[in-house]
Structures are given as C-alpha cells and as structure tokens.
Amino acid sequence: MEIELLPPSADRAVIERITALVNHVYAESEKGLWQGNTDRTSADEVTALVRAGEIAVAFVDGDLAGSVRVQRLDDTTGEFGMLAADPARRGLGIGRELVRFAEQASRDAGCREMQLELLVPREWTHPAKQFLAQWYDRLGYRVTHRADLAVDYPHLAPSLATPCDFLVYRKALG
Ligand SMILES: CC(C)(COP(=O)(O)OP(=O)(O)OC[C@H]1O[C@@H](n2cnc3c(N)ncnc32)[C@H](O)[C@@H]1OP(=O)(O)O)[C@@H](O)C(=O)NCCC(=O)NCCS
Numbered sequence: 349m350e351i352e353l354l355p356p357s358a359d360r361a362v363i364e365r366i367t368a369l370v371n372h373v374y375a376e377s378e379k380g381l382w383q384g385n386t387d388r389t390s391a392d393e394v395t396a397l398v399r400a401g402e403i404a405v406a407f408v409d410g411d412l413a414g415s416v417r418v419q420r421l422d423d424t425t426g427e428f429g430m431l432a433a434d435p436a437r438r439g440l441g442i443g444r445e446l447v448r449f450a451e452q453a454s455r456d457a458g459c460r461e462m463q464l465e466l467l468v469p470r471e472w473t474h475p476a477k478q479f480l481a482q483w484y485d486r487l488g489y490r491v492t493h494r495a496d497l498a499v500d501y502p503h504l505a506p507s508l509a510t511p512c513d514f515l516v517y518r519k520a521l522g
Contacts, residue, residue: 349406349407349408349413349440349441349442349445350406350407351404351405351406351407351445351446351449352404352405352407353401353403353404353418353453354398354403354404354405355398356398356399356401358398358403360391360395362405362412363391363394363395363398364391365412366394366403366405366412366415366432367389367390367391367393367394369412369414369415369432369434370388370389370394370415370430370432371387371388371389372432372435373432373433373435374386374387374388374432376435376476377474377476377477377480378467378476379474379476380469380474380509380510381467381469381474381508381509381510381512382507382508382509383507383508383509384507388430389430397417400419402417402418402419403415403416403417403418404416404417404418404446404449404450404453406433406442406445406446408434408437408440408442411434412434413433413434413437413442414431414432414433414434414437414442414443414446415430415431415432415446416428416429416430416431416432416446416447416449416450417429417430417431418449418450418453418454420454420457420459421463423458423459424458424459424460424461425454425459425460425461425462425463426450426451426453426454426455426457426459426461426462426463426521427454427462427463427464427465428446428447428450428451428454428462428464429464429465431443431446431447433446443483444487447487450462451521454521455521459521460520460521461518461519461520461521462489462518462519462521463516463517463518464484464489464516464517465514465515465516465517466480466481466484466514466515466517467497467512467513467514467515468481468512468513468515469510469511469512469513470496470510470511470512470513471510471511472510484517487519488519489517489518489519490517490518490519491515491516491517492516492517492518493514493515493516494513494514494515494516495513495514496511496512496513496514497511497512497513497514498511498512500514501514
C-alpha cells in the first residue's frame with residue numbers, strides 16, 4: 349500500500365474517483381441520518397481540498413483504495429475527516445494507515461493534538477458509528493465535546509432525518 353498527499357495538479361479522473369468513493373461509503377455509514385440528497389461531497393469541493401493540499405490517498409496495487417482529508421485547525425491542532433476505504437478492501441489496514449498518515453503529517457507540521465468529528469444518532473444505535481466510536485477509542489481518541497448538531501450547526505437541522513449528536517474527539521500527538 350502507498351499513501352501520498354495528492355499534488356494540486358491531480359487529474360480530474362482521480363478527483364472524481366475520490367468523490368465517488370467518499371459518497372458511496374458515507375451513504376452507508378450515515379444511512380438514516382439525512383433527508384434528501386445524502387452526498388457527503390462533490391467533485392468541486394474535492395478539487396478545492398486537493399488544491400489546498402488537504403487530500404491524501406491510499407493506492408493498493410496502483411488502484412485508489414482510500415482517502416482522507418487532513419487539515420490544520422490552528423498552530424497546534426491537526427484534524428482528519430472524510431475518511432474512506434474501498435468496501436471491497438475493508439479490514440486490510442487501509443483506514444488505520446490513512447489515520448497514521450494524517451497524524452504524522454500533522455506532527456510534521458508542528459501539531460501537538462489531533463481532532464476528528466463524528467455525527468451519531470441520539471435515539472438509536474448505528475452499527476457503523478458504533479464501530480467508529482470503539483475504533484477511535486482504541487486509537488487513543490477521547491470525546492472532548494458533545495452537543496446537539498442542531499445547536500452547533502443550526503443550518504443543518506432541517507436536513508436531518510433523526511436527532512443527532514455532534515461529537516469532537518481529540519488525542520495528544522506523542
Ligand atoms: C472507517 C473505515 C475508513 C475503516 O477502513 P478499513 O480499511 O476497513 O479499516 P482497517 O482495516 O484499518 O481497520 C480499522 C480497525 O477496524 C477493525 N476492523 C476492520 N474490519 C473489521 C470487522 N469486519 N469487524 C471488526 N473489526 C474490524 C480492525 O481490526 C482495525 O482495528 P485496530 O486498528 O484496533 O486493529 C471504513 O470502514 C470506511 O470507509 N467507513 C465508511 C466511512 C466512515 O465512516 N468514515 C469515518 C467518518 S468519521
């Protein structure tokens with residue numbers, strides 16, 4: 349497996365494959381949370397993130413197998429999000445290696461803490477979210493903020509299909 353930060357000049361074809369992968373996996377992992385169009389992202393948004401140097405991708409045997417967004421929130425905090433691994437290659441360590449890459453990139457940029465965000469339904473258990481909460485805990489992330497999404501992001505409230513909590517996880521980068 350090879351993981352690399354995409355150069356700003358990345359091909360439109362690669363951008364479209366990342367967009368399709370992210371939307372495909374989020375359709376499952378956020379199933380039941382949103383009404384109407386559930387696309388997580390668009391090719392235009394991914395293009396802008398690639399130009400900002402924020403998209404890392406994993407290739408397995410030359411094939412795009414995963415992606416993650418890495419950004420710097422402030423002088424000391426990095427964040428990863430939009431993490432996606434090809435469903436046909438789940439459990440092979442692609443997600444874990446993408447998280448490791450995001451953490452190392454943030455460390456290299458001088459960050460001392462890493463952050464991620466998670467949306468969870470408040471009144472029922474979503475298996476994908478339950479898996480993520482347990483996995484992030486194993487990776488050393490702890491919840492530092494929990495709020496009603498409709499309070500933190502009121503403009504998103506009308507799009508929700510069910511009440512959701514917005515969780516922020518943090519971890520010290522050793
Ligand atoms: C989250 C995601 C990227 C993980 O990708 P992956 O490549 O399958 O993950 P890995 O192979 O690196 O495994 C991650 C962990 O899950 C465990 N795991 C993997 N498959 C598993 C399975 N079928 N059952 C139980 N645990 C499993 C692994 O043991 C590993 O745990 P460890 O690091 O403690 O050993 C992938 O499931 C995905 O794309 N999900 C949908 C999008 C999403 O929810 N993104 C995150 C939004 S915050």
